[in-house]
Amino acid sequence: MVSTRHHPRDFPSPGAAKASPSPSSTNSKGTSNNGWVHTPSAAVTIWLILSLPLVAWDSGYVLLRPHSMPGNKLHSPIWTPYALYGTIDYIYGWPAFNARNGFTAAQTVLNLVESVAYIYYLWIVYRYGASASSGRGRKAQKGLMWMLTGEKVVAGRTGATALLIAYSASVMTLSKTILYWLNEVFSGFANIGHNDVMSLIFLWIIPNGLWIVFPSYTIYILGGDIITSLENAATRQRVGRPKSS
Structure with missing residues (x-):
């Protein structure tokens, strides 16, 4: 989530940052030095890493x-489980396919x-993420375990863009x-x-x-990050606004 307090000194709190980065506060990687950071949720990262291969497998079967269907050359062994699932959910089976x-x-x-x-979100986190416990000048030891467990941050516009894209994709997934x-x-x-009740519950x-x-959980976490950052920006604008005489 967007970090708003208790960050290491290398990442000052948003209260000390300007409402928007100036060109001089943005480095060549597109990240700003104004203190705003996105802290990816470990649970969200794990979900994405686990679900992406399943979605690719499912997409391959459909397309x-x-x-890829039972009785054809590509069905076994990759898509063998769909022989059963196609009888549970006809939208994946022969009835829907034959009905076009x-x-x-x-x-x-x-x-x-x-x-x-x-x-794209995972790549941004891996490519531009920095360990929250390390200084900006220290290179993080990255790997799968770092992605899954390490507390990391992605700063500035790069982190904001990744956050917005992941949130939008999560809304798409839930809606669909x-x-x-x-x-x-x-x-x-x-x-x-x-289907009988037990088959419907456990297989569909x-x-x-x-x-x-x-x-839904991802939308809650990432949406909360967006709302928090907007609230902080509004607070900074009110604090920085000169008082009328």
């Missing part, structure tokens, strides 16, 4: 149909857009997943209504529910 239902492929294209945004569920509700559960509701719970 390579029918070759375009919803599956359309949502998959949006999945790829979201994935590009998340990859809710649309996916509502599509079933308003179609009379045409694609999943044939829980797996798909993850893409509601975690994006």
